[in-house]
Amino acid sequence: MTGPVRTCVGCRRRALNDELVRLVVAHGELVVDERRRLPGRGAWLHRDPACLVKAxxxxxxxxxxxxxxPLDTSAVRAALERLATEE
Structure with missing residues (x-):
């Protein structure tokens, strides 16, 4: 693996950060940080919906x-579905 390696909060497997999406809390809501530039602590998750369910x-x-x-994950679920259709 070359490049930054992160751990998925769902399955706990390590992967390159290009294979994962970054999630942050913005204004009290869990959101996908698509550009990976939002301030604050981030959590990393595979694009696989199974990892979201595990998390x-x-x-x-x-x-x-x-x-x-608890945090509402409905926006994350919608973003993962959108990302899956784009690939």
Missing amino acids: ERKRAFPRALRVPG
């Missing part, structure tokens, strides 16, 4: 992003 089940997002309480 939700483990309640990984609040822990990884260090925010209290």
Whole structure:
């Protein structure tokens, strides 16, 4: 692997950051940071919906992003579906 390596919060596998999407909390909402430039702590996730389900089940997002309480993942799910159709 060449380049930055990150760990998916869903499956816990390591991958190049080009294979993952970065998620951040912006204005209290979990959003996909497509340009990878938004400020704040980020969490990384494979584009695979199964990884999103695993992360939700483990309640990984609040822990990884260090925010209290649950986060709504509906915007992330929609973004992953959109990214899957673009590929």
